[in-house]
Amino acid sequence: MNLPHPILEARGLTKRYGDGCPTCFDHTGAAHGRNRCPDCGTVWACRDVDLTIHPQEVLGVVGESGSGKSTVLKMLHYDLEADGGDMRVRAEGVEDSNLFDLTSFRKRQLRNAVMGIVYQHPHLGLRMNVSSGGNIAERLLMAGWRNVGDMRNRASELLERTEVPVERMDEAPRNFSGGMQQRVQIAKALSNRPALLLLDEVTTGLDVSVQARVLDLIRRLQEELHVATLVVSHDLGVIRMLTTRCMVMKNGQVVESGLTDQILEDPQHAYTQLLVSSALV
Amino acid sequence: MKLAEWTERQTGETRRAVYSFAFIDEGAKREIRRKTLKAVAIPGYQVPFGSREMPVARGWGTGGIQLTLSLIGPDDILKIIDQGSDDSVNAVNIRKFVRSVTDVETTTETAAATLIQTRHRIPEEPMRDGQILVFQVPIPEPLRDVEPSEAETRRMHAEADYSRMWLHLYEDIVKYKEITIGSRYPLMVNDRHLMDPSPIPRWDCPKLHQSETLYLFGAGREKRIYAIPPWTEVEPLGFEDHPFRVENFEGKTCRFCGADNAFLDEMKDEETGETVYSCSDTAYCLKVLNEKGADS
Numbered sequence: 001m002n003l004p005h006p007i008l009e010a011r012g013l014t015k016r017y018g019d020g021c022p023t024c025f026d027h028t029g030a031a032h033g034r035n036r037c038p039d040c041g042t043v044w045a046c047r048d049v050d051l052t053i054h055p056q057e058v059l060g061v062v063g064e065s066g067s068g069k070s071t072v073l074k075m076l077h078y079d080l081e082a083d084g085g086d087m088r089v090r091a092e093g094v095e096d097s098n099l100f101d102l103t104s105f106r107k108r109q110l111r112n113a114v115m116g117i118v119y120q121h122p123h124l125g126l127r128m129n130v131s132s133g134g135n136i137a138e139r140l141l142m143a144g145w146r147n148v149g150d151m152r153n154r155a156s157e158l159l160e161r162t163e164v165p166v167e168r169m170d171e172a173p174r175n176f177s178g179g180m181q182q183r184v185q186i187a188k189a190l191s192n193r194p195a196l197l198l199l200d201e202v203t204t205g206l207d208v209s210v211q212a213r214v215l216d217l218i219r220r221l222q223e224e225l226h227v228a229t230l231v232v233s234h235d236l237g238v239i240r241m242l243t244t245r246c247m248v249m250k251n252g253q254v255v256e257s258g259l260t261d262q263i264l265e266d267p268q269h270a271y272t273q274l275l276v277s278s279a280l281v
Numbered sequence: 282m283k284l285a286e287w288t289e290r291q292t293g294e295t296r297r298a299v300y301s302f303a304f305i306d307e308g309a310k311r312e313i314r315r316k317t318l319k320a321v322a323i324p325g326y327q328v329p330f331g332s333r334e335m336p337v338a339r340g341w342g343t344g345g346i347q348l349t350l351s352l353i354g355p356d357d358i359l360k361i362i363d364q365g366s367d368d369s370v371n372a373v374n375i376r377k378f379v380r381s382v383t384d385v386e387t388t389t390e391t392a393a394a395t396l397i398q399t400r401h402r403i404p405e406e407p408m409r410d411g412q413i414l415v416f417q418v419p420i421p422e423p424l425r426d427v428e429p430s431e432a433e434t435r436r437m438h439a440e441a442d443y444s445r446m447w448l449h450l451y452e453d454i455v456k457y458k459e460i461t462i463g464s465r466y467p468l469m470v471n472d473r474h475l476m477d478p479s480p481i482p483r484w485d486c487p488k489l490h491q492s493e494t495l496y497l498f499g500a501g502r503e504k505r506i507y508a509i510p511p512w513t514e515v516e517p518l519g520f521e522d523h524p525f526r527v528e529n530f531e532g533k534t535c536r537f538c539g540a541d542n543a544f545l546d547e548m549k550d551e552e553t554g555e556t557v558y559s560c561s562d563t564a565y566c567l568k569v570l571n572e573k574g575a576d577s
Contacts, residue, residue, distance in 0.1 A: 104436075104440060105439070105440040105441070108440055108442065127448075130448060130452055131452060131455055133455065134448055134451055134452050134455065137448065137451050138444055138445075138448045141444045141447040141448060141451065142442075142444040146520050146521050147520060147521040147522050148451060148454050148520045148521075148522050148523055149522050151451070170455050170456075
């Protein structure tokens with residue numbers, strides 16, 4: 001198969017808390033079942049992770065709590081500073097160099113121009129005291145929009161798409177239910193047509209019926225917009241529903257990766273087997 | 282009086298051994314001048330300075346006073362304004378103080394002054410090259426209302442990240458159909474720094490744009506100096522469909538001088554109870570009156 005160039009290519013993503021020591025790698029990682037070095041106390045939140053996402057593709061990252069999957073996503077979004085690694089994004093106006101080396105000014109510009117993120121907790125992605133329309137407008141303002149009417153049109157269009165009642169556009173998300181807040185967050189993430197969408201445990205914390213609706217929404221938006229997406233979740237159901245390809249992480253390392261169906265039907269690594277057999281459904 | 286003459290006098294009868302010319306010591310003056318030069322070099326950027334103790338409490342114009350004292354020379358002609366008035370307590374006391382430590386000539390006429398210190402107004406009469414207008418600033422940080430953390434506002438200035446202020450304006454329009462900021466209207470200076478013009482009314486903001494005069498801003502309590510040098514681009518924030526606009530005094534005139542093109546104060550007539558207007562800039566009002574008197 002002749003794949004197009006990946007839209008996101010990250011190599012050797014590393015994040016550690018502590019100074020590290022020469023024997024760190026002899027004691028940590030999936031093979032040792034821990035990510036904290038017993039000699040020096042350094043925690044390797046994520047170590048040498050490679051990932052690529054192709055245009056229109058949805059890549060999943062699955063793993064238990066503390067496996068480093070959210071760390072990976074946060075480094076890609078510049079929420080956490082990477083201690084090592086190389087990130088490249090192929091999109092209009094993006095330089096062809098390691099995007100971790102940019103100035104903080106440029107990083108912020110880039111993040112606003114090419115990425116959209118939806119966090120597990122809506123209060124991380126939204127300003128709870130600012131109207132929902134304002135939340136969406138903030139990203140447009142960052143991108144240089146200076147016409148209130150245009151921004152309101154764009155915001156109502158997005159809220160309609162994400163099934164938030166448009167008449168509540170001038171209300172703060174503080175007044176909304178969890179599911180609705182999550183949908184506003186999705187609308188905000190999509191506001192300036194990102195090349196890359198990052199979803200961090202989007203349905204965790206919602207009750208199952210709302211989960212199903214949010215997942216439906218994401219799937220539908222995926223079909224309509226074809227935006228390349230990274231889905232981080234501990235929930236195999238979410239991974240199965242949204243992604244075509246996925247990676248399994250444990251103790252900061254990738255232990256298995258491949259087509260989602262294949263991994264879920266025929267897990268190779270002992271940890272993946274455990275994960276699949278522990279799933280409730 | 283030349284500085285040399287003045288120094289000469291110090292050895293004579295009027296000796297004032299305890300204070301140097303213009304009250305603050307020469308080292309401090311140099312520091313303030315240095316910071317002022319930096320502020321002029323980076324229009325709109327807030328330069329920290331070592332705000333000295335003044336004989337008035339911080340928050341009563343000490344930033345402006347320190348700028349004035351570090352700039353003033355024996356040949357300067359000084360004017361002090363408080364909310365447009367030369368005669369209010371703050372203006373009178375600062376004028377007396379500066380005169381007592383410098384012996385400079387003072388005036389109420391805008392055109393005659395070389396150095397003007399002001400609180401919350403810019404004179405109506407256009408200022409020209411060679412004059413300096415010093416503002417007293419209570420809150421130098423334009424982003425303070427949208428972001429309480431100083432570390433964060435500094436980052437925002439460094440990265441020219443002003444989306445929070447724009448969002449604030451957007452929310453205003455959503456709630457009230459217009460931008461409701463009356464004074465301290467945020468201005469973009471030289472296309473780079475967002476700046477707080479001190480609590481001048483919106484009416485005065487356009488005067489800062491491409492002006493002949495040097496504008497200096499001093500915040501004594503917050504220890505910041507910033508500047509708008511002559512011929513600088515100064516643009517009030519506004520949206521394409523909700524542009525910046527100044528106060529509307531259509532159909533209203535000053536009850537003393539009849540001016541219809543000046544910033545007016547609104548008040549109730551004590552006897553009749555009706556609403557009346559008068560010029561906020563009293564020196565301007567007087568000038569118009571005098572000219573009228575000369576005509577008739």
